[in-house]
Amino acid sequence: MKAIDTDPTFLRQLGETTAHSYDQSITHIEAEMKGVIPELMETLTVDGPYGYTITPEVLADGGVKLPVISTREGIEEAYKMIRGRSDLLAVNPLTEIRGTWYTFQDAISYGQLKGTDQRGAHETLGLFPSATGQGITGELVWVRMPRSVLGGGDPPADAPVEDMHLREQVFQQHDRFLKALLVGDLDGVLGTIHDRAASAVRDYVEDTGTLTTLVGLKAHADYFGAFFDKFEVVSAEPLYRVAEDWYVFAEVRVTAEVKSGSAAGQSVAFHTAEFHVPANDGRFIARIGHGTDLAQCSASGRPPPS
Numbered sequence: 001m002k003a004i005d006t007d008p009t010f011l012r013q014l015g016e017t018t019a020h021s022y023d024q025s026i027t028h029i030e031a032e033m034k035g036v037i038p039e040l041m042e043t044l045t046v047d048g049p050y051g052y053t054i055t056p057e058v059l060a061d062g063g064v065k066l067p068v069i070s071t072r073e074g075i076e077e078a079y080k081m082i083r084g085r086s087d088l089l090a091v092n093p094l095t096e097i098r099g100t101w102y103t104f105q106d107a108i109s110y111g112q113l114k115g116t117d118q119r120g121a122h123e124t125l126g127l128f129p130s131a132t133g134q135g136i137t138g139e140l141v142w143v144r145m146p147r148s149v150l151g152g153g154d155p156p157a158d159a160p161v162e163d164m165h166l167r168e169q170v171f172q173q174h175d176r177f178l179k180a181l182l183v184g185d186l187d188g189v190l191g192t193i194h195d196r197a198a199s200a201v202r203d204y205v206e207d208t209g210t211l212t213t214l215v216g217l218k219a220h221a222d223y224f225g226a227f228f229d230k231f232e233v234v235s236a237e238p239l240y241r242v243a244e245d246w247y248v249f250a251e252v253r254v255t256a257e258v259k260s261g262s263a264a265g266q267s268v269a270f271h272t273a274e275f276h277v278p279a280n281d282g283r284f285i286a287r288i289g290h291g292t293d294l295a296q297c298s299a300s301g302r303p304p305p306s
Helices: 008-034 037-041 072-085 163-183 186-190 216-230
Strands: 051-053 086-098 102-113 119-129 138-143 193-202 211-215 231-243 248-258 267-278 284-291 295-297
Touching: 008 037, 008 086, 008 102, 008 119, 037 072, 051 072, 051 193, 072 086, 086 119, 086 231, 102 248, 102 267, 119 267, 119 284, 138 284, 163 186, 163 231, 163 248, 163 267, 186 216, 193 216, 193 267, 211 216, 216 231, 231 267
Parallel strands: 051 138, 193 284
Antiparallel strands: 086 102, 102 119, 119 138, 193 211, 231 248, 248 267, 267 284, 267 295
C-alpha cells in the first residue's frame, strides 16, 4: 500500500537540482577560505547580472546601509579588499536550507586579521543564489547585530523580551508583510518596514535581473507602489521559512497577473529568497535577497502546457 506517493522522477530532479546549487555555494565558500582571488572569481558565473551585498553597515542613527555590487570588476575589488584584510578560517552552519537555486546559511564564521594572531567569530547570514550552469550569481551577507542598536531610540515599552516571543513577533511580522503583498495593500506593506530601512532585493519593476537598493520609507513606497501598478498578486506562498529572534528567512512563490507593459494580461510566477532583519521595535530594517526570473504560467500558477 502506498503511503507517500510523490512522483519519484520529481523527487530525483529536485534532489539533483538542490545538490547542484549547494555544490556551487560550497565551492565558493572553500575558495574564500583559500583566499586566492583569481580562483575565487572562477566560482562566479561567467556572465552577470550579479547581485552582491557583502559589506553591510549599521549607521549612527540606527539605520542601515546595504551597498549593492552588480559588476564583475566591482566584486573582484571587494574581494581584494576583504580578503586582503583578513582570512576566512571556517564557516560552520547552524541552520542551512538547500534550495533548488540557492543555499541559505545562518552560520558562525571564523576569521583572522592578516599578519596578526587576532581571531574572531561572528554569526552571519549568507545567501548564495545560482543558476543552471557553474558558479554563483551572488553573495548576500548580513552580520548579526544586537537588535538594541537597530532603528535608533528605545524599543516600545511592551516589546517582548523572551527569545520565543521575539521569534513569534518576527514570524508574525513576516506574515503581515505577505498578507499585505497578496492584496496589494501598500500601507500594510509599509507598516512592516522601518522608517530607516534599507533593502537590497531583486528588482521586478524594471526587471533588471539584479538587485535594487531601497533606502528609507519613501523609496520603499515608490517601489511597492510601482510593483502593485504592474502586478496583481494572485498568491504568495512560503515554501521554506525560518524565524529567529533576529531574522526571518523565507523562500516565497509569487504568482501574479501582469497589469501593464508589453506582457500585460499574462500570468507569471517567480520565487524570492530573502531574509528580513528586525529593528528594536519589531519592524524590518534590513531586507536582503534575490529572486528567480519571471516565468509565464497559467492562471493556476503552473507552467503553460507545451
